[in-house]
Amino acid sequence: MKPARSLTDLVAAGLMTEADAAAMAGVADRYAVALTPYVLDRLAGAAPDDPVAVQYIPAPAEAYSTEDELADPIGDHSHSPVKGIVHRYPDRVLLKPLHACAVYCRFCFRREMVGPGGDALSAGELDAALAYVRSRPEIWEVIVTGGDPFLLAPRRLRAIVQAVAAMGHVGVIRFHTRIPVADPARVTPELVAALRADGIASWVAVHVNHAAEMTPEAAAAAARLADAGIPLLGQSVLLKGVNDEAAVLEALFRALVRNRIKPYYLHHPDLAPGTSHFRPSVERGQDLVDALRGHVSGLCQPTYVLDIPGGHGKAPIGRCAIETHGGDGHGIRDYQGRRHRYPG
Ligand SMILES: *Cc1c(COP(=O)(O)O)cnc(C)c1O
Ligand code: SF4
Numbered sequence: 001m002k003p004a005r006s007l008t009d010l011v012a013a014g015l016m017t018e019a020d021a022a023a024m025a026g027v028a029d030r031y032a033v034a035l036t037p038y039v040l041d042r043l044a045g046a047a048p049d050d051p052v053a054v055q056y057i058p059a060p061a062e063a064y065s066t067e068d069e070l071a072d073p074i075g076d077h078s079h080s081p082v083k084g085i086v087h088r089y090p091d092r093v094l095l096k097p098l099h100a101c102a103v104y105c106r107f108c109f110r111r112e113m114v115g116p117g118g119d120a121l122s123a124g125e126l127d128a129a130l131a132y133v134r135s136r137p138e139i140w141e142v143i144v145t146g147g148d149p150f151l152l153a154p155r156r157l158r159a160i161v162q163a164v165a166a167m168g169h170v171g172v173i174r175f176h177t178r179i180p181v182a183d184p185a186r187v188t189p190e191l192v193a194a195l196r197a198d199g200i201a202s203w204v205a206v207h208v209n210h211a212a213e214m215t216p217e218a219a220a221a222a223a224r225l226a227d228a229g230i231p232l233l234g235q236s237v238l239l240k241g242v243n244d245e246a247a248v249l250e251a252l253f254r255a256l257v258r259n260r261i262k263p264y265y266l267h268h269p270d271l272a273p274g275t276s277h278f279r280p281s282v283e284r285g286q287d288l289v290d291a292l293r294g295h296v297s298g299l300c301q302p303t304y305v306l307d308i309p310g311g312h313g314k315a316p317i318g319r320c321a322i323e324t325h326g327g328d329g330h331g332i333r334d335y336q337g338r339r340h341r342y343p344g
Pocket of ligand 1: 093
């Protein structure tokens with residue numbers, strides 16, 4: 001099976017009608033479409049509201065942008081000192097060696113930047129990006145993202161890891177990827193080996209939004225990483241129609257922890273153009289996170305965060321258990337909603 005890279009391919013795969021494809025030509029011209037053979041195989045016969053299908057198959061609603069949506073919702077451009085680097089926090093940088101992905105998520109926050117023609121760094125540009133990190137001793141962590149860095153050949157990943165490990169002041173290299181659930185066979189022993197080097201701790205954050213994505217193949221890919229001693233984090237986006245129910249989130253986080261992936265962040269969706277149909281209210285997100293607290297192991301609780309539009313960084317947006325603070329101490333709400341006092 002070949003990847004689907006166009007609406008015509010989706011029609012051929014039986015995942016879209018001709019009429020829908022005709023109506024969505026504008027959407028597909030603007031935002032890249034791709035599904036891997038693995039995902040196509042999984043979606044054979046899936047209903048249109050399948051929680052995996054809606055993450056990848058274009059919808060007519062993408063043609064509508066709201067006034068508050070932004071082409072660069074989290075301000076990558078304003079914090080980019082050299083091509084391929086985003087330096088927002090003092091001690092860590094994003095390194096974006098490429099802007100291509102194996103699949104294109106319809107809610108992607110970088111949807112105006114990613115795509116098959118999406119800028120990849122040339123060898124010289126990558127050297128310049130690495131030189132930027134090398135010359136700044138305050139950088140303790142390099143977060144390799146994109147696009148999807150696991151699309152790089154193991155040889156190129158190894159070159160990046162080795163270069164960063166040799167810097168001395170960088171203690172951690174973290175990869176953000178969707179490949180373990182989008183094309184798990186790509187997580188080969190060679191790729192896993194390329195991520196590790198002496199002198200640096202390698203972490204991998206896997207982007208997963210629904211328990212149905214943790215198939216036996218995806219679980220095996222995660223196991224190859226974890227068995228190599230690489231700690232795994234889960235990164236999920238709260239998405240209307242995909243996972244905006246307490247039971248669905250609970251199943252997702254349990255599936256992650258069961259596969260040695262610690263849920264790290266639950267992201268409120270960014271203001272990417274044409275994605276308002278995916279965005280629940282912040283209050284809805286807070287209710288869902290409250291519903292998990294206490295009922296599910298602490299291992300299964302990510303931090304609910306929002307990237308503040310304009311590039312001001314991430315902020316935790318879950319409700320605080322401290323409800324009042326006055327002369328007689330703090331009023332604290334427990335997981336069942338009862339109130340208690342903590343003196344001081
Ligand atoms: C999200 C992000 C990071 C990583 O933040 P953590 O809270 O450490 O996961 C770093 N730099 C930029 C620009 C980011 O958007
Ligand atoms: S894999 Fe990540 S960067 Fe690529 S389209 Fe999905 S959300 Fe965007």
